[in-house]
């Protein structure tokens with residue numbers, strides 16, 4: 217097969233995979249080693265907004281798949297958080313511990329800038345505020361950088377807080393009380409969000425099983441337990457699924473709720489920050505069959521989105537806090553609807569968000585930067 221035919225075949229594969237996505241941008245900057253994909257799923261509610269993940273993907277196909285799934289999730293998350301933004305996400309192919317450089321993030325910033333306001337981005341798994349300080353030198357479409365740089369600060373703070381509210385709602389339905397104390401939580405991933413969730417749980421009197429592929433992260437939690445009290449037992453990354461815990465709290469990668477992990481899980485609930493936790497939609501049904509209550513990922517982890525969206529209207533910490541608290545009530549509502557309509561919690565959340573998107577689509581038109589939008593405060 218010649219090169220032209222190969223390219224045509226690859227483009228066909230990409231378009232097939234795109235399903236209802238609006239746009240996918242492949243970014244290649246040999247001078248900095250940047251290889252990234254930006255996926256814009258839906259801008260009916262406003263410009264696309266979503267973080268940028270950096271991960272050593274096995275190849276382009278894996279990275280594309282992740283960008284497509286994550287950006288679709290952001291469309292639902294924006295509807296869940298009731299913000300006037302659409303779904304988008306970026307992925308950078310590379311090992312965050314070895315490959316990142318300031319120049320790489322500046323190059324990424326230039327690609328984001330070329331989209332002229334169709335896509336706003338910031339931190340996600342494998343990236344941090346420092347990376348986006350570099351990117352923000354090239355574009356105003358960056359969120360989640362320190363206040364000193366005109367941003368709203370670390371978005372993992374409200375994400376973790378939202379997970380705590382979500383855990384309270386989940387405990388209320390599962391155990392009859394929203395107390396977090398006296399229970400055991402199995403936390404997977406102790407990065408920006410997981411570590412903060414672990415600290416809050418220890419402060420409130422919980423015990424933890426924890427795992428992270430990075431030993432330093434595990435040490436940090438043990439240090440927190442020495443300060444705040446509580447039991448912390450570290451386990452191997454595969455053992456976390458079978459931990460004798462009440463609640464599994466996934467705060468690392470996606471696809472962790474699958475046939476294999478469910479076959480060993482003993483927990484009564486799953487509630488954590490990771491995006492795209494269900495490997496396939498059918499795993500929502502399997503979770504229900506096992507009698508496990510699942511907090512739909514994009515509902516419980518939308519605290520960070522609330523903050524970065526708020527930042528684009530002019531950051532206000534109190535407003536972010538007030539909106540983040542609503543995660544408790546919106547999750548209780550999803551649990552109630554799922555019970556009433558005998559459906560999975562994931563289906564109940566999707567239904568709620570799809571209705572919101574349809575209702576608001578009637579008011580919004582396709583987003584285009586040529587029409588100055590009310591949220592474009594930075595230009």
Ligand SMILES: NC(=O)C1=CN([C@@H]2O[C@H](COP(=O)(O)OP(=O)(O)OC[C@H]3O[C@@H](n4cnc5c(N)ncnc54)[C@H](O)[C@@H]3O)[C@@H](O)[C@H]2O)C=CC1
Nearest residue numbers: 341342371372375405407408409428429468489490491520
């Ligand atoms: N940062 C934020 O505000 C938000 C994050 N999320 C999601 O939450 C999850 C965590 O995000 P961050 O804390 O920002 O990422 P992070 O990169 O700061 O932390 C992830 C942690 O997970 C660990 N890890 C990776 N693979 C692992 C494995 N197989 N087993 C155990 N540990 C593993 C890493 O070593 C790292 O310590 C991601 O799925 C992200 O998309 C969702 C909403 C907002």
Ligand SMILES: O=C(O)CCC(=O)C(=O)O
Nearest residue numbers: 266267339360371520521
């Ligand atoms: O939390 C952020 O910084 C942006 C929102 C996002 O990408 C997410 O919620 O996954």
